[in-house]
Amino acid sequence: MNTGLAGQLTLPNDALSVAVAALRSRTRRQVRADDHAAVLRVWSRRHRDLGRAKNQAACRLHAVLCELVPGGVPDEITAAQAARVLERVTPSGVAGQARAGLAADLLADMRRLDEQMRESKKKLAAAVRASGTSLTDLFGVGPFVAATVIGDVAGVSRFATRGRFAAYNGTAPVEVSSGNRKIYRLSLRGNRRVNHAIHMTAITQIRHAHSDGRAYYDKKIAEGKTHKEALRSLKRRISDAIYARLRADARHAASSANEGPGGQPGNDSDSSAAGSHPGHRLFGQATPGPSSSLRAATPASRTTPPEPGSRKTRRRP
Numbered sequence: 001m002n003t004g005l006a007g008q009l010t011l012p013n014d015a016l017s018v019a020v021a022a023l024r025s026r027t028r029r030q031v032r033a034d035d036h037a038a039v040l041r042v043w044s045r046r047h048r049d050l051g052r053a054k055n056q057a058a059c060r061l062h063a064v065l066c067e068l069v070p071g072g073v074p075d076e077i078t079a080a081q082a083a084r085v086l087e088r089v090t091p092s093g094v095a096g097q098a099r100a101g102l103a104a105d106l107l108a109d110m111r112r113l114d115e116q117m118r119e120s121k122k123k124l125a126a127a128v129r130a131s132g133t134s135l136t137d138l139f140g141v142g143p144f145v146a147a148t149v150i151g152d153v154a155g156v157s158r159f160a161t162r163g164r165f166a167a168y169n170g171t172a173p174v175e176v177s178s179g180n181r182k183i184y185r186l187s188l189r190g191n192r193r194v195n196h197a198i199h200m201t202a203i204t205q206i207r208h209a210h211s212d213g214r215a216y217y218d219k220k221i222a223e224g225k226t227h228k229e230a231l232r233s234l235k236r237r238i239s240d241a242i243y244a245r246l247r248a249d250a251r252h253a254a255s256s257a258n259e260g261p262g263g264q265p266g267n268d269s270d271s272s273a274a275g276s277h278p279g280h281r282l283f284g285q286a287t288p289g290p291s292s293s294l295r296a297a298t299p300a301s302r303t304t305p306p307e308p309g310s311r312k313t314r315r316r317p
Helices: 002-024 036-068 079-088 093-131 143-153 162-169 192-207 212-222 227-256
Strands: none
Touching (some): 036 079, 036 143, 143 227, 162 192, 162 227, 192 227, 212 227
16 A cells, blocks of 8 residues: 555656656657558557467467377378368268368468468558658568568667667677676567567578578678578678668658758767768758857857966957
8 A cells, every 4th residue: 555655756756757758859759640651560469460370270279180190190281181181081980070071171271361362462562662662672571571670670860889789689699708708698688579570681691502601600600600690790781681671761751851950860969870871971960040149159268368468459249
């Protein structure tokens, strides 16, 4: 009871502290209407839910088929493979017929979910194209990865540097050093959905020998890194590339809307993705507002005091 009363007494102070912090923050975000990020968040969540439902149906169908087929079936099974297995199965007894009927229902569920996922992927691809993002130009970034990143980030301007963006998505390594030995391990913090999207991109790049990501991964392996260490390095590199693309998209969207540099999202800090964008030095602080005086202000300079006996005239105002 006392804890609840104390919490109620501190609510006004907490609200005042939040208001002061918001007023003094240099990176505060303006309230805006829902845009493409909200649309992509909706469709990426729908596609993710359908994928989970399909995996559940596939696991249940696999378990039923293992009871029908002597020796079981392969671990991963598709709807077409399950249909061929059911055609060859001859159930015996009431229990066998019941399992066969259940397997047929689960197969129908898988086919229905496959069709829904195809339709969802089309809507997702259309929404990504409508957003005008350049994330899909990166190797291994498809519509689902781009929609997940844009939908969850919802404005790259809140990340002043690429390091903060990496900390947000969990690709920044965590130091667990002991003594003179420095060790960095995988971070389990941050947005796990964005981290999974970056992980999918890294795996795709590693599987294709002609990609730059595979060359970078092989380079880290040649340096003595383990598979996990090289994969973490590649994921951080992909995170930096995604951050640079998001910043470039934000600048392009602001210029297309005929907004001044002061209203550009992502230009509220003097930092940028150094090394990941060829012209990052061109994008710095926002353009200052108009001056209240027609004459430019001159910086104050220190002057030495006049020597004794010398004359110094004072300009009249």
